[in-house]
Amino acid sequence: MKFGETYTEFLHKEKIRFSENCSHVEYKRLKNVLKTCQNCSHESSAAQGQEVCDQAFFTELMKEVSDIALCFSLRVRHLLHLHVATGAQRYLLRLRQCFVNDQQAMVEKGRMLIEYVTMNAIAIRKILEKYDKIHSSENGKLFKSKMRAQHIEILQSPWLIELGAFYLNLDGLDDEELNEVSGRFSCDLDAAPPTITLMLPDNLKMEYDLTCAVCLETVFNPYALSCGHLFCKSCACAAASVFIFQGPKSAGLDAKCPLCREAGVFAKAVHMLELDLLLKTRCKDYWKERYNAERTEIVKQTKEFWDMQAKYAVAMCNLPSTKDATDVSIATMLSGIQVSRVELLDEVQVRAINIANGKNLPETTTLMFESIGTGLGPFYLDCHLLFILNFNFG
Ligand SMILES: [Zn+2]
Numbered sequence: 001m002k003f004g005e006t007y008t009e010f011l012h013k014e015k016i017r018f019s020e021n022c023s024h025v026e027y028k029r030l031k032n033v034l035k036t037c038q039n040c041s042h043e044s045s046a047a048q049g050q051e052v053c054d055q056a057f058f059t060e061l062m063k064e065v066s067d068i069a070l071c072f073s074l075r076v077r078h079l080l081h082l083h084v085a086t087g088a089q090r091y092l093l094r095l096r097q098c099f100v101n102d103q104q105a106m107v108e109k110g111r112m113l114i115e116y117v118t119m120n121a122i123a124i125r126k127i128l129e130k131y132d133k134i135h136s137s138e139n140g141k142l143f144k145s146k147m148r149a150q151h152i153e154i155l156q157s158p159w160l161i162e163l164g165a166f167y168l169n170l171d172g173l174d175d176e177e178l179n180e181v182s183g184r185f186s187c188d189l190d191a192a193p194p195t196i197t198l199m200l201p202d203n204l205k206m207e208y209d210l211t212c213a214v215c216l217e218t219v220f221n222p223y224a225l226s227c228g229h230l231f232c233k234s235c236a237c238a239a240a241s242v243f244i245f246q247g248p249k250s251a252g253l254d255a256k257c258p259l260c261r262e263a264g265v266f267a268k269a270v271h272m273l274e275l276d277l278l279l280k281t282r283c284k285d286y287w288k289e290r291y292n293a294e295r296t297e298i299v300k301q302t303k304e305f306w307d308m309q310a311k312y313a314v315a316m317c318n319l320p321s322t323k324d325a326t327d328v329s330i331a332t333m334l335s336g337i338q339v340s341r342v343e344l345l346d347e348v349q350v351r352a353i354n355i356a357n358g359k360n361l362p363e364t365t366t367l368m369f370e371s372i373g374t375g376l377g378p379f380y381l382d383c384h385l386l387f388i389l390n391f392n393f394g
Pocket residue numbers: 037038042050053054135
């Protein structure tokens with residue numbers, strides 16, 4: 001079967017399977033654009049003709065590819081959130097799913113996502129090759145590097161690695177369909193370099209290096225920056241000059257990737273929880289060792305942070321999540337700083353304070369500490385008043 005037909009069949013299947021609309025490469029339409037090119041024979045004419053055609057073709061393709069990359073990351077994020085969610089969060093999510101056999105459903109959904117990304121990647125490759133053949137140009141090839149620069153090369157997406165790690169994490173369970181998918185994925189964490197290998201449909205083999213370019217060890221608590229490079233959380237934070245408990249996403253816009261030196265790649269960093277889980281189960285000793293080292297470093301950094309804040313009666317610390325806030329509280333106790341009170345505000349509460357008091361505090365999880373021997377600041381009282389009001393009005 002020709003690829004065009006296989007692809008049409010795939011699109012048809014996709015339409016039935018997904019209620020939500022997802023972007024695809026308009027393979028047929030782009031092919032038709034190229035057909036008209038064949039007739040207009042502008043390869044021999046001046047560069048002007050080429051420009052018109054380039055615009056119609058590449059603008060559309062670029063839009064489709066970035067939509068696909070976005071759609072893929074959202075869908076994988078949604079799927080894996082279900083898997084790594086813990087405690088009450090997981091319970092609530094499951095409740096919402098009406099107790100369907102979620103493992104089986106997740107395996108199936110993941111398989112469809114892999115097919116989605118592979119089919120589209122092949123379609124992109126084929127259409128670019130076709131473009132270059134017709135125009136005897138290099139523009140198709142150049143477009144590939146453009147995709148890389150825009151971080152929309154879908155086969156390099158950290159979410160694809162996460163999906164692979166997800167299957168390897170489920171491995172060992174007795175499920176025929178699961179084994180069929182996960183049998184095509186493997187990881188060798190003791191090799192140099194440590195790798196995860198995905199055999200995708202159509203014999204597409206993808207290999208990902210799991211070395212952190214900063215500490216040169218296997219990544220621990222890994223984050224993928226927008227440029228696609230993987231680092232340990234602590235290494236990424238150190239490179240961006242932020243505290244570990246603040247997380248890589250708190251880095252300034254001018255912070256650069258330690259490997260490719262691209263700026264602005266921290267804000268949308270992806271925390272790779274499945275990959276972390278894979279390392280935790282397959283390299284137990286290494287993981288534990290790195291875990292303890294990170295804890296120690298967090299305690300040290302917390303002390304540094306509070307020392308910096310010591311001149312205030314009430315110190316405030318903005319954090320990415322409630323879990324980080326818990327970590328910082330524990331680390332603060334461990335570091336021996338004398339605190340008389342700790343208050344935790346979530347983003348909704350901070351927003352309420354901003355509205356009620358005309359403040360402009362960052363609306364994120366915030367910890368407030370009052371050190372021993374100081375009075376309550378006026379701001380602190382504001383908050384308390386607000387809490388009381390909140391409780392009264394339910
Ligand atoms: Zn053309």
